[in-house]
Amino acid sequence: MTPIAQGGTDGPAAETPSPASMSDAPHDPAANDARAQRAFELMLANDIIDLERLGLWIDEVSDTLGVSKSVSFGLHLCFEEAVSNVIRHAYPDTPNGHPSRGDIRVELRTEGPTLLATIEDNGVAFDPTAAADPVQPNSVDEANIGGLGIHLIRQFTTAVHYARVGESNRLAMAFAL
Amino acid sequence: MGRHRVRRYGAVFCSWRHDMGAIADAMKLSVEELPGNVAKANMEGRLDIVGAQSIDLPFNVLVGSRRAIVVDLSQVTFVASMGLRTLIMGAKTAASKKGKMVLFAPKPEVEQVLVSAGVDTLVPILHDLDAATAAVRA
Numbered sequence: 549m550t551p552i553a554q555g556g557t558d559g560p561a562a563e564t565p566s567p568a569s570m571s572d573a574p575h576d577p578a579a580n581d582a583r584a585q586r587a588f589e590l591m592l593a594n595d596i597i598d599l600e601r602l603g604l605w606i607d608e609v610s611d612t613l614g615v616s617k618s619v620s621f622g623l624h625l626c627f628e629e630a631v632s633n634v635i636r637h638a639y640p641d642t643p644n645g646h647p648s649r650g651d652i653r654v655e656l657r658t659e660g661p662t663l664l665a666t667i668e669d670n671g672v673a674f675d676p677t678a679a680a681d682p683v684q685p686n687s688v689d690e691a692n693i694g695g696l697g698i699h700l701i702r703q704f705t706t707a708v709h710y711a712r713v714g715e716s717n718r719l720a721m722a723f724a725l
Numbered sequence: 726m727g728r729h730r731v732r733r734y735g736a737v738f739c740s741w742r743h744d745m746g747a748i749a750d751a752m753k754l755s756v757e758e759l760p761g762n763v764a765k766a767n768m769e770g771r772l773d774i775v776g777a778q779s780i781d782l783p784f785n786v787l788v789g790s791r792r793a794i795v796v797d798l799s800q801v802t803f804v805a806s807m808g809l810r811t812l813i814m815g816a817k818t819a820a821s822k823k824g825k826m827v828l829f830a831p832k833p834e835v836e837q838v839l840v841s842a843g844v845d846t847l848v849p850i851l852h853d854l855d856a857a858t859a860a861v862r863a
Binding site for chain 2: 596599600603617618621624625628629632687696697699700703704
């Protein structure tokens with residue numbers, strides 16, 4: 549795994565226990581204007597139950613950065629879709645049916661007018677952006693449920709990019725601030 | 726994972742644990758009877774994965790047992806694909822029983838998700854209660 553940003557030997561605004569400490573320390577202490585690059589990171593287990601913790605973290609970061617309600621909504625939506633995808637695909641059960649443990653690292657970082665969200669796991673290679681967009685069904689009876697996640701991510705972001713980096717999957721999603 | 730030390734939430738994690746009961750029923754579903762044998766299904770809360778799971782069964786039972794259902798989304802603050810699945814499955818169940826179901830009064834950001842996913846082409850979205858009840862009674 550690569551460092552999440554420049555500098556920061558003591559873990560750049562790593563997983564933060566409270567909103568108070570979250571507001572600390574942009575990467576470059578000298579740059580404290582509103583446009584300063586700021587990054588926040590959280591580690592999750594590959595368990596649906598951790599989505600609650602993810603939601604709290606998104607609320608905290610949204611408050612700290614003062615993003616609009618609609619950006620915050622988009623973050624909740626896209627993170628839920630992307631992280632639940634990783635939980636479903638990245639760490640398959642062992643052959644004897646035991647769930648595999650795996651970590652999922654999520655990050656939010658401001659880059660000028662853009663908010664960049666990154667989701668990284670060490671699981672099996674899986675490119676969610678390769679999935680075809682769902683075909684619009686003509687009726688309720690035809691409606692094929694599923695495959696909506698990446699479609700929604702595309703609709704609510706300005707850019708989506710997947711890369712296999714070494715042994716990691718990395719999905720980056722950009723939002724306009 | 727990598728060089729980043731994982732620092733588990735202390736207080737926040739514990740308080741989240743403490744709130745498990747609240748989270749389990751964070752999504753509320755209640756039924757209101759309207760004239761003309763119309764059932765108004767009032768959903769309240771976040772229709773995320775956890776919320777969708779918590780109402781899937783009672784909602785499906787409701788739409789399978791009534792002919793005219795108005796799903797009131799006015800108190801739903803969030804929806805993601807699992808919540809869309811709940812709504813689409815409900816509409817399928819209603820259609821299979823020759824019932825009618827419409828969605829009523831979603832908040833703008835919730836409606837944006839519904840429209841982005843094409844749900845509005847499967848289940849009508851209406852913002853006027855009289856129009857909604859008329860649509861399911863017809």
